[in-house]
Amino acid sequence: MTGRRMSESRERVLQAAEQLFNERGYAAVTLRDIADALGVRQASLYYHVPGGKEALFIEVCEKGFDRHRAGLEEAIRDAGPEPRAQLRGAARWMLSQAMPDLGRMMNSDMPEIAEAHAHRLTRIAFESLLVPIAGIFERAPRREAFPARQSTLLAGAFISVIASVRSLPAHFNAPPKPDMADMLIDVFLYGLMPRQDPV
Numbered sequence: 001m002t003g004r005r006m007s008e009s010r011e012r013v014l015q016a017a018e019q020l021f022n023e024r025g026y027a028a029v030t031l032r033d034i035a036d037a038l039g040v041r042q043a044s045l046y047y048h049v050p051g052g053k054e055a056l057f058i059e060v061c062e063k064g065f066d067r068h069r070a071g072l073e074e075a076i077r078d079a080g081p082e083p084r085a086q087l088r089g090a091a092r093w094m095l096s097q098a099m100p101d102l103g104r105m106m107n108s109d110m111p112e113i114a115e116a117h118a119h120r121l122t123r124i125a126f127e128s129l130l131v132p133i134a135g136i137f138e139r140a141p142r143r144e145a146f147p148a149r150q151s152t153l154l155a156g157a158f159i160s161v162i163a164s165v166r167s168l169p170a171h172f173n174a175p176p177k178p179d180m181a182d183m184l185i186d187v188f189l190y191g192l193m194p195r196q197d198p199v
Contacts, residue, residue, distance in 0.1 A: 034056075072093055
C-alpha cells in the first residue's frame with residue numbers, strides 16, 4: 001500500500017470513528033462497529049489503530065477539537081468586532097459541523113478512559129470550544145451585575161443551546177435554524193424582559 005493510499009485509508013478510519021463516537025459515545029462503540037462501518041475486517045483495523053480503541057478515541061477527539069477551534073476562531077475573526085455578529089458567526093460554524101456532545105463526554109466518555117488522558121482532553125475541549133466563545137462575552141458590554149468571570153458559564157450555555165438547535169429534525173416546523181440561532185443570540189445579549197428603571 002502506498003503512503004498516499006495508507007493516509008487516505010487512515011483518514012477514512014478517523015472519520016468513521018469520529019462519527020460513531022459523536023453519535024453513540026465512547027463506551028457504546030466497539031472496534032468491530034468501526035470496522036463494520038468501513039466494510040473491513042476488524043483485524044485489518046489494527047493496522048491503522050495499533051493502540052486500540054482508547055488511542056483512536058483520543059486521536060479523533062484531539063483532531064476534532066483542533067478543527068473546531070480553528071473554525072470558531074476564523075468565524076469570529078471574520079465576523080468583525082461586534083459581539084452579536086461574532087456570536088452569529090460562531091453559531092453558523094456550529095450549525096454546519098457535527099459538534100461533540102460535551103455533557104456526555106464529561107459524564108460518560110471521560111470516566112471510561114485513563115485519568116491522565118481524560119484530564120488532557122477536558123482541557124483541550126475547554127480551550128477549543130469554550131474559550132473562543134467566552135472571549136466574545138468577555139468583550140461584550142454587560143450589566144455590572146454580571147461579572148466577566150461568568151463568561152465561561154455563558155459560553156457553555158451558548159454551545160448547548162446552539163447544539164440543541166442543530167439537532168432538531170429537518171422537518172421541525174419552525175424558522176430555519178440560523179434564524180432560530182439569531183433569535184437566541186439576541187436573548188443571550190439583550191434578555192427577554194424590558195428593562196425597567198427603579199422607582
